[in-house]
Amino acid sequence: MERKVMIQKINARMLHWAEAYMDRIYGPRKRSVFRELPSVIVEIGAGTGANFPYYAPGTRVIAVEPSVPMHAPLKANAHQWKIDLDIRTMMGEEMDLETGSIEAVVGTLVLCSVEDPRRVLSEVLRILQRGGSYIFLEHIAAPPGSRLRGMQNLLQRPWSWITEGCQLNRNTHALLQNAGFHKVDMDCFMLQSSLLPVTPHIFGRAVK
Template identity: 40%
Template sequence: MEASCLVLLLRTCIQIFLLPIYLLWYVGIWGSLCQRAFPYFMAVLSVHYNKKMNAKKKELLSNLKDFASPAGELTLLEIGTGTGTNFQYYPRGCRVICTDPNPNFKKFLEKNLSENPHVKLERCLVAPAEDLHQIPDASVDVVVSTLVLCSVKSTERVLEEVLRVLRPGGAFYFMEHVAGAPGSWSLFWQQIYAPAFTILFDGCHLTRETWKGLEKAGFSELKLRHIDAPLKWNPAKPHVIGYAVK
């Protein structure tokens, strides 16, 4: 009871501090401002995140070629591509389809493409991960998602789309921050910062239990593990990483 009261008190203090932003959101201004500013913020944050998670990303994406087509080609769909921070981890000759609902990432995406000429851009779509109707059924070998499922409107719908576009035997790779364990300090701070993260980080939900959706999605094989990312003083430290096979 005492812990829940403290969470409520501290959360209220943060919300009072952010009151001007809440007012902008209420009158319909904050959304468009955030959409334009968010790519600039992510361009800086993604560099820091990659430095901290470099070893984990390399390990996670090291076997992408295992899911190449019989012809040896790998067609990869990345949902929520953002600035293109993952391009450096993709194998040479990989054909990439990029999707993101925010068109303002374009110039950052183009910069990362120029720095990673080993990646071949096939298409770039402005689309939410819940609606990938422009991508045919069973047309990609791999789908990749990093720090995306925390901010989608429907995790269930996204995973349905992932399964639809993956060819049989294809794989879905994920690296997502999630809710901390019940009773942990991580979850305590997440509950305090959750409203602020949602409004400041373009709809990010700190306490989402993403692994439960992955377990229920219907993949034939799921390799998932929980880790604490080396992110100091960050309530988004708890992660799930792994891949699932259709």
């Protein structure tokens, strides 16, 4: 089996397996926002559907997910949580969605993994209606010069190799601030987790 497909399959299993843990660490924040989203949303890098429990039942989710091994657990979660699922096997950098057609886009733990986060954010801006929201939850780079940033820099290559390109030291907060949204609100927090290199996080909303 090709290495890429093998890693994709392993990651799909790991992510599916980690859903209960992610619910413990991210659930309260997601619950506070996701239930109020409109009836049609786009989710970039939907993975195995870890966000589906928090959407209102009946929500139509256009799931942008290029990794095919994620699709089976994605469908299973959609069935379990009564999500009307529309999977698009494409990259967030180039979405086959109409300009100005979407009221809300969600992305969780995804800007760390995409090849070109600036292009993804410019696509998000393109497909959003004026006044539409991008809701995000991301792990980010620790402050430059900190011990944690040193650790992230050191672990970056092996981490990226086993996680299909996840960048531990990406300045996603700055990318969001500079992407061209009308307004960006974000809460920066340190996750209570033993996975030290991914403790700095942001959770927020960017409005077009």
